[in-house]
Amino acid sequence: MFARKSRDPLLSFFPIPKLLAMDAAGLEISEHSLKYLYLSGEKRLRLKSFGNKDLPAGVIAHGEIEDVSALAGALRELRDEIGTSRVHVSLPEQKGYVFRMTSPRVQDLSVREAIEFRLEEYVPLPPGDVVFDWEVLEGESTPTELALNVTAFPRTTIEEYYEALSSAGYVPLSFEIESQAAARAVLPLGHKGAALIVDFGETRTAIAVVQHGIVRFTTSLELAGGALTTALIKKLGVTPQEAERLKNEEGVANVGGRAAEVIGPIITSLRNEIQRHFLYWHTHGEAAGLAHEPIDTIILCGGNANVRGLSTFLSQTMRARVELARVWQNAFDLSGYIPPVPHNHSLRYATVTGLALRKGIQNT
Numbered sequence: 001m002f003a004r005k006s007r008d009p010l011l012s013f014f015p016i017p018k019l020l021a022m023d024a025a026g027l028e029i030s031e032h033s034l035k036y037l038y039l040s041g042e043k044r045l046r047l048k049s050f051g052n053k054d055l056p057a058g059v060i061a062h063g064e065i066e067d068v069s070a071l072a073g074a075l076r077e078l079r080d081e082i083g084t085s086r087v088h089v090s091l092p093e094q095k096g097y098v099f100r101m102t103s104p105r106v107q108d109l110s111v112r113e114a115i116e117f118r119l120e121e122y123v124p125l126p127p128g129d130v131v132f133d134w135e136v137l138e139g140e141s142t143p144t145e146l147a148l149n150v151t152a153f154p155r156t157t158i159e160e161y162y163e164a165l166s167s168a169g170y171v172p173l174s175f176e177i178e179s180q181a182a183a184r185a186v187l188p189l190g191h192k193g194a195a196l197i198v199d200f201g202e203t204r205t206a207i208a209v210v211q212h213g214i215v216r217f218t219t220s221l222e223l224a225g226g227a228l229t230t231a232l233i234k235k236l237g238v239t240p241q242e243a244e245r246l247k248n249e250e251g252v253a254n255v256g257g258r259a260a261e262v263i264g265p266i267i268t269s270l271r272n273e274i275q276r277h278f279l280y281w282h283t284h285g286e287a288a289g290l291a292h293e294p295i296d297t298i299i300l301c302g303g304n305a306n307v308r309g310l311s312t313f314l315s316q317t318m319r320a321r322v323e324l325a326r327v328w329q330n331a332f333d334l335s336g337y338i339p340p341v342p343h344n345h346s347l348r349y350a351t352v353t354g355l356a357l358r359k360g361i362q363n364t
Contacts, residue, residue: 024086024173025049026181026355029161031060031203034074036082037352039359045331047339049083050349063092065160068167075168086171088355089161090178093206093220097123097152098177100137100216100290102145111136115150123152131155135214140291149214151177174358179208180215181354186299186325187213194281194293196320198274199350200302200310202226207274209281211293217281223270225304228263235262248344253309260309267307271314274298278318301325301350327353 025038033052040048059070079085099122103114115134119127132152140147158175165172182197191213199206202225208218225247232243236258250259252267278295285292298320300311305324315322327346328339331353341349 023084024088024356024359025082025084026090026352026357027082027087027170028090028178028181028351028355029060029071030092030201031055031062032057034078035349035352036078036087037349037356038083039331039356044333044337046337047332047341049081050341050352051078051081052348053078060092063094063157065164068160068164071164072168075164075170079169085169086173087165088174088176088181088358089165089172090181090351090355091153091157091161091175093178093208093218094204095153095157096177096218097150098215098218099150099152101148101150103148105144105146111146111148114146115148119152122150125154129155131158137214137291139212149216151180151215153177176355176358177215177218178351179206179210179218181352182206182301182350183208183210183213183215184354184357185327185330185350186301186354189330194295195297195299196274196278196281196295197299197301197325198305200225200270200300200304200307202303205270205273205302207277209277209295216292217277219277221270221273223266223273225302225307227266228304228307231262231266232259247304248306248308251308251310252313263307267310267313271317274314275318278320295320298322299325301327301347303348305347306344325350330357 023040025036028035033054035052037050038048039045053074055074056070059067065071101118103111111134115132116127119130123130130152132150134148134150137147137149162172179197182199186197187195187210194209194211197208197210204224205221206218207221208215210216228247229240229243232238232246233240238246246259250257252260252264254260281292281295298314298318300322311322311324325347327350328334332339
């Protein structure tokens with residue numbers, strides 16, 4: 001996404017599409033860390049490198065880069081470790097806009113022009129300050145009207161990330177909203193229907209509805225795994241390391257346990273938010289006459305998806321199957337190769353895996 005130069009002639013810093021087929025790593029830049037994952041091989045992919053690096057507080061806040069030079073310095077330190085300077089990069093969920101719109105099939109009106117004409121209805125910025133990409137929703141289009149799914153970002157956001165990356169010696173081949181990258185990894189190829197992806201991170205939680213492989217709705221919550229750790233430290237007087245152990249080994253699996261009593265209310269609040277967006281998807285589609293298919297699966301990823309008992313807790317009240325993400329399913333033939341990353345650790349690499357898989361998607 002945001003890599004097709006023909007879409008926007010002003011994006012002179014984006015490379016020509018053929019570069020997308022080159023080997024490149026996935027790179028996720030979040031408020032507190034950098035994650036990377038590099039896949040190599042043609043017919044059979046292998047994990048060439050992966051890892052993460054903590055970022056100092058204040059470098060990025062709420063998706064905004066506060067210190068470009070500090071971010072560039074951290075990125076520069078990782079370049080040799082990653083093994084390539086070519087990267088597919090995720091953009092922060094908080095800064096993006098995802099919306100559906102329609103455009104008449106008029107010969108003299110391009111899709112790009114139609115989106116620009118109505119952009120201010122959906123994005124509170126002048127059209128010239130916005131970079132966008134789109135997908136045609138074939139199943140919802142008619143002979144006279146195109147249904148479009150549009151993803152947009154402030155131009156300044158992309159330019160800041162590009163500046164930090166290029167000054168650190170990277171060649172960003174594409175930029176993509178985090179949830180679309182995660183969906184590429186955690187949903188089976190050719191997935192039909194609708195799924196809800198919950199990326200339960202340390203500082204925020206991203207919730208996205210994906211229908212036929214396309215992100216149709218996304219939101220970002222401040223409620224996240226760090227709140228669980230903080231609550232355990234404060235209320236039980238344990239160390240941060242012990243708090244992590246309690247989350248992952250006790251969690252909410254034992255209703256009467258000391259960990260469950262502390263973090264249970266926070267997990268309940270998360271469940272309520274998931275349920276609210278679950279219901280919104282179904283009721284909003286019906287009210288607007290849109291082709292919203294029912295969500296049949298809720299997929300958990302992110303480092304804090306490892307909280308013991310979380311999927312069971314959610315499945316007790318949600319009208320959908322709840323499962324932990326299978327991050328490697330589209331990357332490797334697991335019958336012949338097992339990557340050197342335990343499943344519980346793989347959950348934090350959903351986004352970068354999806355980014356790294358862009359090469360395979362482009363070659364198909």
